[in-house]
Amino acid sequence: MSALPVVPPTPAPSRRTARVAPFLAMDVLSAARAKARQGADIMHMEIGQPSAPTPRRPLEAARAAMASGQIGYTEALGLPSLRERIARSYQELYGVSVGAERVIITTGSSGGFLLAFLAAFETGARIACACPGYPAYRNIFNALEMETVDIPVGAEGGWSMTAAAIAAESRLRPLDGVLAMSPSNPTGVIARPNELADIGALCREQGLWLISDEIYHGLHYGAPASTALATAPDAIVVNSFSKYYCMTGWRIGWLVVPPALVRPIERLAQSLFISTPFLSQVAAEAAFDAVDELEAVRAGYARNREIVLNALADLGLDAAPADGAFYAYVDVSRHAADSMDFCRRFLDEAGVAITPGADFDPHLGARFARFSFAGSQETCVEGMARLKTFLQTASLRA
Ligand SMILES: Cc1ncc(COP(=O)(O)O)c(C=O)c1O
Numbered sequence: 543m544s545a546l547p548v549v550p551p552t553p554a555p556s557r558r559t560a561r562v563a564p565f566l567a568m569d570v571l572s573a574a575r576a577k578a579r580q581g582a583d584i585m586h587m588e589i590g591q592p593s594a595p596t597p598r599r600p601l602e603a604a605r606a607a608m609a610s611g612q613i614g615y616t617e618a619l620g621l622p623s624l625r626e627r628i629a630r631s632y633q634e635l636y637g638v639s640v641g642a643e644r645v646i647i648t649t650g651s652s653g654g655f656l657l658a659f660l661a662a663f664e665t666g667a668r669i670a671c672a673c674p675g676y677p678a679y680r681n682i683f684n685a686l687e688m689e690t691v692d693i694p695v696g697a698e699g700g701w702s703m704t705a706a707a708i709a710a711e712s713r714l715r716p717l718d719g720v721l722a723m724s725p726s727n728p729t730g731v732i733a734r735p736n737e738l739a740d741i742g743a744l745c746r747e748q749g750l751w752l753i754s755d756e757i758y759h760g761l762h763y764g765a766p767a768s769t770a771l772a773t774a775p776d777a778i779v780v781n782s783f784s785k786y787y788c789m790t791g792w793r794i795g796w797l798v799v800p801p802a803l804v805r806p807i808e809r810l811a812q813s814l815f816i817s818t819p820f821l822s823q824v825a826a827e828a829a830f831d832a833v834d835e836l837e838a839v840r841a842g843y844a845r846n847r848e849i850v851l852n853a854l855a856d857l858g859l860d861a862a863p864a865d866g867a868f869y870a871y872v873d874v875s876r877h878a879a880d881s882m883d884f885c886r887r888f889l890d891e892a893g894v895a896i897t898p899g900a901d902f903d904p905h906l907g908a909r910f911a912r913f914s915f916a917g918s919q920e921t922c923v924e925g926m927a928r929l930k931t932f933l934q935t936a937s938l939r940a
Pocket residue numbers: 590649650651652653676723726727755757781782783784790793794795
């Protein structure tokens with residue numbers, strides 16, 4: 543008998559990858575889609591993705607560009623005309639003057655985070671973030687061997703991260719930066735202009751980078767969110783065409799950075815990405831002319847929000863305010879010891895996919911779940927009807 547060939551062991555993945563937790567919302571999406579493929583009628587309330595299609599004008603612009611067949615690299619910092627158009631939008635929307643040379647086009651805000659974090663921070667940097675917060679921050683910081691410093695926010699403080707809480711943390715151990723997000727994922731809370739100004743002032747005083755994630759700007763149901771640039775001109779602003787502009791799959795976003803960071807980020811972008819996809823940049827520029835379509839989409843979210851928040855209140859479930867974005871962050875602890883279990887059972891027994899709070903908060907997330915109302919009105923109505931039946935029929939606590 544001939545000996546079995548010796549198969550050398552596959553080299554191990556880097557330790558860095560072990561520090562990156564799975565993004566549970568994406569895992570729930572995969573599980574829900576697998577169920578749907580088996581014929582289950584699933585209500586998708588897990589993912590933060592507009593169900594509305596990309597507006598007509600960006601589609602037309604991309605089709606026209608595609609017809610030319612010339613789809614090449616662009617400048618690493620992005621098409622000059624798109625950078626100009628974004629710069630102009632700061633004057634139009636916020637009355638803030640931003641030079642186009644400070645605008646950098648990125649592959650979604652996700653690509654922007656990578657560039658901004660690499661350009662601003664050293665290995666081991668400590669960055670304050672509101673907790674609960676967007677899970678990818680922690681995961682990207684972990685991958686880059688940087689540290690997330692959780693600033694707990696909750697119902698008692700209006701779910702807002704304050705300058706005082708950040709200052710208290712930095713007294714314990716110095717920080718290198720603050721990552722603010724308004725409107726927030728998962729709570730939808732919009733920071734008041736003075737709160738953002740106070741955080742900006744603290745950063746200036748302590749020599750910290752302020753990074754402001756403004757990806758949900760445009761999605762508000764009362765007063766709009768203000769840009770950090772209005773009070774902190776040296777802030778690094780991260781934004782995207784994914785949410786308000788309904789362009790998640792185009793993977794296009796932007797940064798506004800202080801002049802001193804432009805060239806360092808250009809050098810990084812040249813080697814990490816070469817350029818952002820050309821067609822997406824062309825489409826994005828035309829998206830600024832799609833405001834009528836986009837405002838109709840926002841009106842739909844406002845109706846969905848009413849449906850979801852009213853239904854939750856009727857069921858005695860407390861939700862964060864949802865001033866903006868398209869999420870309700872809900873305390874489900876009366877019904878389950880662990881919201882992961884609640885979400886699993888809600889999907890299995892009622893066919894509604896929502897996201898467990900552990901995605902957003904490693905400490906108290908087991909009490910919460912996030913409902914996205916970015917889908918259709920029918921999804922929201924049916925999802926809430928199923929929630930009512932589920933709570934009535936399921937004996938969740940062991
Ligand atoms: C707060 C926040 N920032 C950034 C992103 C990433 O968005 P994208 O890379 O599509 O621009 C998301 C996506 O859900 C988000 O919720």
